[in-house]
Amino acid sequence: MAAVQTSGERALNKIAIVAVLVVTIIFLAPIYWIVSTSFKPRNLATTVPPTVVFEPTISPFVKLFTKRSQLRSPPTAEEYAAAPWWERVVFDGGEKIVRDGQGQVQWSGYPSRFLNSLIIAITSTVLAVGMGTFTAYGFSRFKVKGEADLLFFILSTRMLPAVVVAIPMFLMYRAVGLNDTHLGLIILYTAFNLSFSVWLMKGFMDEIPKEYEEAALVDGYTRMEAFFKIVLPEAATGIAATAVFCFITAWNEYAFALIMTNRRAQTAPPFIPSQVGSGLPDWTVIASGTFLFLLPVAIFTFLLRNHLLRGMSFGAIRK
Amino acid sequence: MTQIELRGVQKFFGAVQVIKDLNLKIDDNEFIVLLGQSGCGKTTTLRAIAGLETIDEGDILIDGKAIQHLKAADRDIAMVFQSFSLYPHMSVYENIAFPLRATRKSKSEIDSEVRSVAKTLQITDLLEKKPSALSGGDMQRVAIGRALVRRPKAMLMDEPIGALDAKLREEMRAEIKRLHIKQGSTTIYVTHDQIEAMSLADRIVIMHEGMLQQVGSPDEVYSRPANLFVAQFVGSPVMNVADAAISETTSSASVTVGGAEAGFEFPRTLLSKLNGHAGGELALGIRPEGVLIRRDAAEGFLPVETQLVEPLGSFDIVDLKVGSKMLRARTRSGFVGGPGEKVFARIDPSQAHFFDKTSGKSLGVRL
Numbered sequence: 012m013a014a015v016q017t018s019g020e021r022a023l024n025k026i027a028i029v030a031v032l033v034v035t036i037i038f039l040a041p042i043y044w045i046v047s048t049s050f051k052p053r054n055l056a057t058t059v060p061p062t063v064v065f066e067p068t069i070s071p072f073v074k075l076f077t078k079r080s081q082l083r084s085p086p087t088a089e090e091y092a093a094a095p096w097w098e099r100v101v102f103d104g105g106e107k108i109v110r111d112g113q114g115q116v117q118w119s120g121y122p123s124r125f126l127n128s129l130i131i132a133i134t135s136t137v138l139a140v141g142m143g144t145f146t147a148y149g150f151s152r153f154k155v156k157g158e159a160d161l162l163f164f165i166l167s168t169r170m171l172p173a174v175v176v177a178i179p180m181f182l183m184y185r186a187v188g189l190n191d192t193h194l195g196l197i198i199l200y201t202a203f204n205l206s207f208s209v210w211l212m213k214g215f216m217d218e219i220p221k222e223y224e225e226a227a228l229v230d231g232y233t234r235m236e237a238f239f240k241i242v243l244p245e246a247a248t249g250i251a252a253t254a255v256f257c258f259i260t261a262w263n264e265y266a267f268a269l270i271m272t273n274r275r276a277q278t279a280p281p282f283i284p285s286q287v288g289s290g291l292p293d294w295t296v297i298a299s300g301t302f303l304f305l306l307p308v309a310i311f312t313f314l315l316r317n318h319l320l321r322g323m324s325f326g327a328i329r330k
Numbered sequence: 331m332t333q334i335e336l337r338g339v340q341k342f343f344g345a346v347q348v349i350k351d352l353n354l355k356i357d358d359n360e361f362i363v364l365l366g367q368s369g370c371g372k373t374t375t376l377r378a379i380a381g382l383e384t385i386d387e388g389d390i391l392i393d394g395k396a397i398q399h400l401k402a403a404d405r406d407i408a409m410v411f412q413s414f415s416l417y418p419h420m421s422v423y424e425n426i427a428f429p430l431r432a433t434r435k436s437k438s439e440i441d442s443e444v445r446s447v448a449k450t451l452q453i454t455d456l457l458e459k460k461p462s463a464l465s466g467g468d469m470q471r472v473a474i475g476r477a478l479v480r481r482p483k484a485m486l487m488d489e490p491i492g493a494l495d496a497k498l499r500e501e502m503r504a505e506i507k508r509l510h511i512k513q514g515s516t517t518i519y520v521t522h523d524q525i526e527a528m529s530l531a532d533r534i535v536i537m538h539e540g541m542l543q544q545v546g547s548p549d550e551v552y553s554r555p556a557n558l559f560v561a562q563f564v565g566s567p568v569m570n571v572a573d574a575a576i577s578e579t580t581s582s583a584s585v586t587v588g589g590a591e592a593g594f595e596f597p598r599t600l601l602s603k604l605n606g607h608a609g610g611e612l613a614l615g616i617r618p619e620g621v622l623i624r625r626d627a628a629e630g631f632l633p634v635e636t637q638l639v640e641p642l643g644s645f646d647i648v649d650l651k652v653g654s655k656m657l658r659a660r661t662r663s664g665f666v667g668g669p670g671e672k673v674f675a676r677i678d679p680s681q682a683h684f685f686d687k688t689s690g691k692s693l694g695v696r697l
Contacts, residue, residue, distance in 0.1 A: 231432035
């Protein structure tokens, strides 16, 4: 191997760097678009060509979190003076008011949808990863009769698009009273993710040498203790990677959430597009809703990034 | 006091029988080495004693009590694995303390015991490190420390130094022996390396295809192999084994090897000691140091031609063509110049072994 790069190799390196930059820009452009739109005044959101330089405002977020009632006239000087700062932000954008007829500020549906999303995605992720980890451990460590058939069966649940069964699922859910409930969506998302979680975790479990548990067994621990004290910490990387994937799936799911829920248990994905406002769609509100919706996944992935990077390449190399 | 006894132990993996009717008694404080090729059932035997494998028949007794139904955790046995199996997410200290934490000992007791074991093994300065930061030898010291700290009834070691390089292996071998002498716990050690077995064991247990071949002190298995397998498995370079024909001369017995024209001279008592086997299918076994060679003719020495010479530093191994057979002799280095030389060879009757070719068993002839 040449120790010094030739000029050809240097040129190739530069091309590679440029290519990476281009791809990165292509991937980040929609995110930039969403973030910038969510800070734009309403009248700048749809200009052609797009407005790049503007004075950012949090007006879309105020509108996102509050129920909007339209007043016939702009606020009077007294009303403007008496309004809190965040209401003035909306007034400044040339729009009217965020209070109802009784002068009450009301929360919009977004915070509760966001909370629903969190509850449902987190619970179903914990369940899918938890059950998946146990199942994978069983398949990895014990002789299970018909192991290959069972694993195939588990995988086969993902062999058709989930939406195909949406109508029968809806009818079943309605019959047992699970529609528009948190439990209903949690069960649904857990079931979706379980097969994926079992398969992914089995790969990670297979990579953990059996000797670790055997050492723990000889050291005086039961198999359950060995599992929790030795296997689980060793599988942390795999669990993190699986959890991120399961969380993203549950967090982003749209079709079932749209069909199965309408108010109580509705998640953010079907809610955000419904906020088009009266008259023309208010893209700034939709963008701010989407921007906030992106954050949990971004934070979750960022927190687990070290595990995730190892997890992605884990098992790729035989030791 | 810990005695371990295996009685009629059998183990199957599917249709394959990996342990065949194994009977073995291990005394208190004894260092036993299970020696054999890979797949001979030695590791399975060790794992069965540890409780990591079930057995299909027979009994495993510790101090007279059958323990084959007990879980590994309840047998009070420690094991050192070939792969070290240190828990990667724990520090060295935590690794050594781990078996003690299962015993509900107080924190201060655990601390003092961990530190005392670390001192014995000279790993005190490594206690805060993670296993991934350790060298192979240190990892093995920690693994041994983890096994010792609980003061188990018995120590099981599964090729504990097999993964180390040659120099380190030698050092660790000596260290394990020193440690055993100091701590004196009943130890069962598995290896396929006969040098390790010879240097460590009080008694060696040689296994082949799930069957026990011979149990004896290193000297016994080396100088009185029970059968052809043991004869050829123990010792390096391996024992010469050749088909032998015995005939009677006026004053002595003659052992012809490889259809050579003349036979090697043996005392007449050989015939009576062979006890009727003389006419049967026999194999002669002789270690290279039992083949004596000289440059000039002498009584009882047969003329032979040297073939290959392997210089091994302190001695040479010389291949001698005897009839159609090759016998390897051990000579002082440089004694034979090279291939094609005429030398005179004789077999030392006191080092010769005779085996029944059909059963492979030694006929126990000592001259």
